[in-house]
Amino acid sequence: MKILVLANFGMGLYNFRKELLVALIKQNHEVYVSLPNDEYVPKLEDLGCKFIDTPVSRRGTNPLTDLKLLLNYKKITKSVKPDVVLTYTIKPNVYGGLACRLAKVPFIANITGLGTAVENGGLLQKITFALYKIALKKAKCVFFQNQENKELLIKKGIIKGNYNIIPGSGVNLNHYSLLDYPSDDTTNFLFISRVMKEKGIDQYLDAATYIRGKYSNTVFHIVGFCEGAYEDKLKEMHEKGIIKYHGKQNDVRVFQKKSHCTIHPTYYPEGMSNVLLESAASGRPIITTNKAGCREIVDNGINGFLVEQQNSQDLIDKIEKFIKLDYEEKKEMGLNGRRKVVKEFDRGIVITSYLKEIERVLIN
Structure with missing residues (x-):
């Protein structure tokens, strides 16, 4: 046929x-x-x-x-x-x-x-x-x-x-296999998305600025194509050491390997977020918006945290909550995410x- x-x-x-x-x-x-x-x-x-x-x-x-x-x-x-x-x-x-x-x-x-x-x-x-x-x-x-x-x-x-x-x-569970959870000498957060307003980049940058000022052992990574409106801002924040911008990448697994948590504060009308599916499959906790296409992938407090849309303070609060978890709790969150996608996605x-x-x- x-x-x-x-x-x-x-x-x-x-x-x-x-x-x-x-x-x-x-x-x-x-x-x-x-x-x-x-x-x-x-x-x-x-x-x-x-x-x-x-x-x-x-x-x-x-x-x-x-x-x-x-x-x-x-x-x-x-x-x-x-x-x-x-x-x-x-x-x-x-x-x-x-x-x-x-x-x-x-x-x-x-x-x-x-x-x-x-x-x-x-x-x-x-x-x-x-x-x-x-x-x-x-x-x-x-x-x-x-x-x-x-x-x-x-x-x-x-x-x-x-x-x-x-x-x-x-999600292809073989391609996005369960990764070892990295040591927590430094806590790496990861934003994977097209860099645009509706994907919550402003909230992520707000959170990175605050958290980096309070917790020096944190790193905020950004992976994805940057729309023109944000090029200068990302360059400036990268040079100041607030974020690490890696540009568009063909294989995000390299970055997931050293990441402790994926942050996806989108308010774009998603069908179902592939970024979150791939991150959870890799055994990474996720912090994301309480919005259709995102909330389905998170059991709040079990494999990640949900935040209000366009609410930088709520995002900061949830990131701090994650930071204060002990190592084994963070690792278990990631494993819970893997179990969830194996069963449902x-x-x-x-x-x-x-x-x-x-x-x-x-x-x-």
Whole structure:
């Protein structure tokens, strides 16, 4: 059978869906991936995928650009003639869903998060909901990554058919294996994310400034691509020794190995945080926001702590609470996180859910 996958960038598809793509190829399906050309495309092709170069403006709101994407998806579905289409993220879900509906091609959507357009309300939210309602009406299945997203779209009358909750993208428990917990002569905190306001970078920097001033044996690391607005600030704080900024990295396990705790104070509308899943799988305690897509991964006080959104003082309090734990308590928190993801967030659960739905579509 021919399976077409619509995504908005290669890194996400390769890092979080690779195992599913491999499973489909092993079942002798032809797998086509439609996304913008980037450094991950050769890796996807090495898996056996057939690449279709498709420009996607991930955060743009230009209606002409979006119309062009819809027409591209319509052209691709006509050319490939897929038996089923898998869509990920907002624009592939919406415009890919519309293209599939027009072509009467079955598709399975994955709500990886509703995005800032929905979170911020207003006209853009209304437009987004209207597009979702049209696009997802004929979806064979809609996968949600958290309960809150599911309940909202049901409440708005957008989802009425077959839907399921899956544990985010899951986590590859072999790739993110349990790491030895480092000695605590120095306590290393780790922020892994795109450096942007909605990911809670301001709260992290506030906390780093206060905690470093009070506890000299702490280090605050930052790993991730930096948006322009924060470049000068990070450089200045790095030079002052308040933080250590490592830039974008291809393998975060190097930094998780020496980290004692991952801090993720995001208030971005996540589906399910991969940063937290990978950190917990590695045996690292986590401090994160009490928000959908994050709170599901934390049993408060057991494998980490929850903090209020955009509340620097609460974050500082929780970091101090963590610092005051003894070594064995910190280590046990990390082990509790590993146990939780093994039980609830194994990527195999996600793959099984997809294979089951794809089989149901192909049989019918």
